[in-house]
Amino acid sequence: MFSSDSIKGFITAIEKDCEDTLLPPEGGLDAIGQPVIPFALVRGTRGYIERITHQINGTYSNGWYDSCAVMIRRLIETLIIEAFENHNIANSIKNSSGDFYYLSDLISKTLSEPSWNLSRNARQALPNLKDIGDKSAHSRRFNAVRHDIDKVNPQIRVVVQEFVYLAGLK
Numbered sequence: 001m002f003s004s005d006s007i008k009g010f011i012t013a014i015e016k017d018c019e020d021t022l023l024p025p026e027g028g029l030d031a032i033g034q035p036v037i038p039f040a041l042v043r044g045t046r047g048y049i050e051r052i053t054h055q056i057n058g059t060y061s062n063g064w065y066d067s068c069a070v071m072i073r074r075l076i077e078t079l080i081i082e083a084f085e086n087h088n089i090a091n092s093i094k095n096s097s098g099d100f101y102y103l104s105d106l107i108s109k110t111l112s113e114p115s116w117n118l119s120r121n122a123r124q125a126l127p128n129l130k131d132i133g134d135k136s137a138h139s140r141r142f143n144a145v146r147h148d149i150d151k152v153n154p155q156i157r158v159v160v161q162e163f164v165y166l167a168g169l170k
Helices: 004-022 047-061 065-086 103-112 120-138 146-166
Strands: none
Touching: 047 065, 065 103, 065 120, 065 146, 103 120, 120 146
């Protein structure tokens, strides 16, 4: 006969084994497929940029479109900051406390920055990508659907590729 303590210990051990076996690894999984951003665009850049890209592709593949839109917004913000840092002008996108501006101000500064010549497509895409990310992150009644991401997908690719180069990551 087993004591209640040994049964509790056994259950705890089983729960721990299941957690270790059934949960994804601590650092997350690589996305299966590349429905939003071709991984070739970010491969070999920075680990955190690669992780964000896997999350964008993975959330899309799982139908988590709000999460996908928010991660797209995050990637765009990150790449803008990387580009400013690469050109040694990051102070122009920081407030008096040394914090980076919010995305709306980052986009304004990016569009007016003379250090680079953004393509017309990238200039038009930035506000659209911010908009879908903002709605998914901040609007209580908005839920993104696949069509929302599909509609901006060509713009995502243009912006990501352009900023990867502006950031000197490739």
